Amino acid sequence: MxxxxxxxxxxxxxxxxxxxxxxxxxxxxxxxxxxxxxxxxxxxxxxxxxxxxxxxxxxxxxxxxxxxxxxxxxxxxxxxxxxxxxxxxxxxxxxxxxxxxxxxxxxxxxxxxxxxxxSPQRLTLFENHLENVHYTLKAPSFYKDKRIAVSGKGISVFDWANAVADVAQKVTIIISEGKEKIPHELLKQLEEKAVDIFDHSMITQAEMNDKNRIISLRCESKEKGLTHQVDEVLINLGYxxxxxxxxxxxxxxxxxxxxxxxxxxxxxxxxxxxxxxxxxxxxxxxxxxxxxxxxxxxxxxxxxxxxxxxxxxxxxxxxxxxxxxxxxxxxxxxxxx
Ligand SMILES: Cc1cc2nc3c(=O)[nH]c(=O)nc-3n(C[C@H](O)[C@H](O)[C@H](O)COP(=O)(O)OP(=O)(O)OC[C@H]3O[C@@H](n4cnc5c(N)ncnc54)[C@H](O)[C@@H]3O)c2cc1C
Structure with missing residues (x-):
């Protein structure tokens, strides 16, 4: 011994x-x-x-x-x-x-x-490993000229969107909560960077390609449903x-x-x-x-x-x-x- x-x-x-x-x-x-x-x-x-x-x-x-x-x-x-x-x-x-x-x-x-x-909490819809679904934030250059969807809960979703919005082609936030608790200053920055925010909304469907990548997300709220074309998906649900x-x-x-x-x-x-x-x-x-x-x-x-x-x-x-x-x-x- x-x-x-x-x-x-x-x-x-x-x-x-x-x-x-x-x-x-x-x-x-x-x-x-x-x-x-x-x-x-x-x-x-x-x-x-x-x-x-x-x-x-x-x-x-x-x-x-x-x-x-x-x-x-x-x-x-x-x-x-x-x-x-x-x-x-x-x-x-x-x-x-x-x-x-x-x-x-x-x-x-x-x-x-x-x-x-x-260990990051996973979105039940994405339980299997998918090439373009990320649970940690990479360097901003990774998102350059790409269409990014950011989902999850809490203020971190907004922080991540803000961090990538300077370089991305388009950033869309999809969250089930309302945005009332998000600081006004942060919302203003996101608005200036033309980030779309869909609050009280859920991701209900994902369309995949043959490379195990999501190419579009269906997002629905009580009022409407929309489909977003995406290159990368960021999920922050906590750990x-x-x-x-x-x-x-x-x-x-x-x-x-x-x-x-x-x-x-x-x-x-x-x-x-x-x-x-x-x-x-x-x-x-x-x-x-x-x-x-x-x-x-x-x-x-x-x-x-x-x-x-x-x-x-x-x-x-x-x-x-x-x-x-x-x-x-x-x-x-x-x-x-
Ligand atoms: C988002 C974020 C940003 C941060 N930014 C900064 C910063 O800018 N500057 C700064 O100084 N600090 C920062 N921190 C804080 C810093 O990361 C922590 O204070 C530091 O990591 C603590 O180190 P630790 O070794 O005590 O714990 P941890 O880093 O949590 O490491 C603990 C390790 O123990 C392992 N472990 C746990 N249980 C077991 C087990 N039963 N058997 C075997 N292994 C086990 C875990 O897997 C883990 O690897 C940040 C933290 C977060 C979350």
């Missing part, structure tokens, strides 16, 4: 930075992610320009994800993708994290599970969040509002040895941003290192003195010279 110092559940920004920092502290680390890819919620907004990460000039989220993953894998942690942890228990001093793929043994656990496992792990866990993990772990800024929870970081933890100083996830991870790994070995240093050595960087520093300097 292989026992890790720390097993990190969740491969978003918090989990990945914790994997890096655990390497810095020379811990034996494993990271487990339910999705087939790392990046967490950032995968929902790959083409958003992110401005507020320290030391990072504005950049696309997808580029930032690549960097965060590269850094997270610096010290070659053990990895498992496509594995959803469904329960954790503790036997004597060892935690056992279970999934339908097997068991993982660890001296400590970091829960970096964000808002749970996200399902899977919290099976928190619901199933037999350990006495204290939660807040049913979906957050009650914890401290150093990641400690009501279960000694089980830590929480990133968007899943709640405390007064919590910052639900990428920067906050990084700080949680560093503080927690430092505390956890002392939990495993009370004689360990309180914090990691900086890169000048830390032996884990010695060879890497030489290589980087060689490349820079």
């Amino acid at each position: 292989e026992i890790f110092d720390v097993t990190i559940i969740g491969g978003g920004p918090a989990g990945l930075y914790a994997a890096f920092y655990s390497g810095l502290r020379e811990l034996k680390v494993k990271i487990i992610e339910a999705q087939p890819y790392f990046g967490g919620k950032m995968q929902l907004y790959p083409d958003k320009v992110v401005w507020d990460v320290g030391g990072q000039p504005p950049t696309l989220a997808c580029k930032l994800i690549d960097q965060i993953i590269r850094q997270g894998l610096t010290f070659n942690p053990a990895l498992s993708l496509n594995e959803k942890i469904t329960s954790i228990e503790k036997q004597e001093d060892v935690f056992i994290a279970r999934s339908d793929k097997g068991e993982h043994y660890s001296k400590t656990i970091i829960l970096a599970i964000g808002g749970g496992i996200f 399902d969040r899977d919290f099976t792990l928190l619901r199933n866990c037999q350990l006495p993990i204290q939660t807040v509002e049913n979906s957050y772990i009650d914890g401290q800024p150093n990641g400690t929870t009501s279960v000694p040895g089980l830590f929480a970081i990133g968007d899943i933890i709640k405390h007064d100083a919590k910052l639900n941003l990428i920067t906050g996830a990084f700080q949680d991870a560093a503080n927690t790994v430092n505390g956890l290192t002392q939990f495993i070995d009370p004689k360990a240093r309180k914090t990691a050595m900086v890169s000048t003195h830390n032996t884990v960087f010695k060879e890497r520093n030489k290589e980087i300097r060689r490349k820079l010279d």
